Amino acid sequence: MQRKVIQFSTGNVGEHALRALIGRPDLELVGLHAHGADKIGRDAADLCGLSDPTGVIATDDLDALLELGADCVVYTSQAETRPKEAVNELARFLRSGVNVVGTSLVWMVAPQYADAWLRDPLEQACRSGDSTLYINGIDPGFSGDTLVHAALSLSTRASTVTVQEIFDYGSYDDAEFTGASFGFGTAPDHTPIMFAPGVLTSLWGGQVRTLADNLGIELDEVRERHEKWVTPRPIDCTMMAVDSGRVAAVRFGVEGITRGKIVITMEHINRLTDAAAPDWPYPPERRPGVHRVVVDGDPGVEINTHVGLGIDHNQGGVIATAARAVNAIDVACRAPAGILAAHDLRPADHLHGTMW
Numbered sequence: 245m246q247r248k249v250i251q252f253s254t255g256n257v258g259e260h261a262l263r264a265l266i267g268r269p270d271l272e273l274v275g276l277h278a279h280g281a282d283k284i285g286r287d288a289a290d291l292c293g294l295s296d297p298t299g300v301i302a303t304d305d306l307d308a309l310l311e312l313g314a315d316c317v318v319y320t321s322q323a324e325t326r327p328k329e330a331v332n333e334l335a336r337f338l339r340s341g342v343n344v345v346g347t348s349l350v351w352m353v354a355p356q357y358a359d360a361w362l363r364d365p366l367e368q369a370c371r372s373g374d375s376t377l378y379i380n381g382i383d384p385g386f387s388g389d390t391l392v393h394a395a396l397s398l399s400t401r402a403s404t405v406t407v408q409e410i411f412d413y414g415s416y417d418d419a420e421f422t423g424a425s426f427g428f429g430t431a432p433d434h435t436p437i438m439f440a441p442g443v444l445t446s447l448w449g450g451q452v453r454t455l456a457d458n459l460g461i462e463l464d465e466v467r468e469r470h471e472k473w474v475t476p477r478p479i480d481c482t483m484m485a486v487d488s489g490r491v492a493a494v495r496f497g498v499e500g501i502t503r504g505k506i507v508i509t510m511e512h513i514n515r516l517t518d519a520a521a522p523d524w525p526y527p528p529e530r531r532p533g534v535h536r537v538v539v540d541g542d543p544g545v546e547i548n549t550h551v552g553l554g555i556d557h558n559q560g561g562v563i564a565t566a567a568r569a570v571n572a573i574d575v576a577c578r579a580p581a582g583i584l585a586a587h588d589l590r591p592a593d594h595l596h597g598t599m600w
């Protein structure tokens with residue numbers, strides 16, 4: 245059975261979600277939302293670099309999209325900068341009985357630890373529309389709720405587990421959101437939004453706590469840390485040009501503590517070009533990126549994931565992020581009403597429709 249799907253936005257992630265929807269025989273693209281004035285009125289194919297027109301035209305008319313009788317919306321609109329608006333948009337679809345999968349509102353990757361002002365209206369909307377919401381991504385998402393489970397399942401005893409994204413963001417064309425929120429290109433005394441107290445914990449702490457719950461351990465504390473690396477010479481890359489004396493790499497983590505010991509770490513090391521932060525860890529074989537889990541235990545386990553073989557790793561990252569949502573359309577359509585977390589899905593639920 246083909247599921248009728250609406251794609252909501254065609255940004256970094258949405259463009260790839262849209263391409264996937266157009267290509268897959270198990271899914272039928274029936275609608276497309278666009279925010280940008282330059283995108284409204286254009287064919288979906290045109291907005292994701294495909295040549296054969298689909299006949300599906302981008303619109304910003306939410307009422308018209310609600311009338312399409314879709315089974316599911318793939319929501320990849322920028323939402324962290326406008327969360328209330330995004331919650332309202334999602335709730336309108338959910339209340340009208342349309343399921344939603346997405347990558348936005350990243351707090352909802354660990355829904356049981358998301359703030360009530362975010363979760364409650366979405367839960368109510370699912371209940372009143374008998375619909376399902378599932379938000380995921382690569383990190384937060386896959387690394388901290390799927391890869392980590394695979395790794396830990398191989399140890400009889402684990403004393404610590406570390407989940408890392410080590411990624412060169414130099415080729416990531418997203419200065420406006422990722423660049424600004426990480427503080428790339430700014431003076432070292434500037435506090436970017438990500439490093440405002442509590443923000444890292446709000447974004448990754450839910451995954452740390454959820455993992456602790458799944459391990460059956462109690463955490464005494466969840467804490468955050470961050471540091472910056474300032475470039476001694478100018479750096480030029482797709483993300484942005486960084487003057488000397490400005491931030492060109494960041495390292496941050498959220499840690500779960502038990503009996504005074506760090507037992508769970510979720511960490512990012514993000515640099516602009518390979519030249520940045522030479523003393524911080526690099527991916528294995530000096531690749532440009534890795535999503536990695538290291539278990540210190542019996543036996544110790546390390547799993548390294550490289551997305552984007554044969555293509556740019558940042559492009560691989562956004563395609564993989566889109567995949568975490570698109571591949572879950574079928575399960576979201578089948579699931580009972582409510583908000584899903586990754587551990588509510590069988591591992592196979594994330595593969596549905598990827599091969600034909």
Ligand SMILES: NC(=O)c1ccc[n+]([C@@H]2O[C@H](COP(=O)([O-])OP(=O)(O)OC[C@H]3O[C@@H](n4cnc5c(N)ncnc54)[C@H](OP(=O)(O)O)[C@@H]3O)[C@@H](O)[C@H]2O)c1
Pocket residue numbers: 252253254255256257258277278279280281283320321322323324326347348349350380381382383384385418421562565
């Ligand atoms: N967990 C993960 O691993 C992960 C990884 C990457 C991204 N994400 C999340 O996924 C989402 C999409 O990321 P992205 O990199 O694709 O974002 P993006 O390219 O910065 O923006 C996506 C789209 O949001 C729409 N938009 C921007 N401002 C808007 C507004 N005021 N009103 C309505 N729509 C607006 C635009 O839509 P149009 O295209 O319609 O103009 C834009 O193309 C974000 O929430 C991001 O945090 C998660």
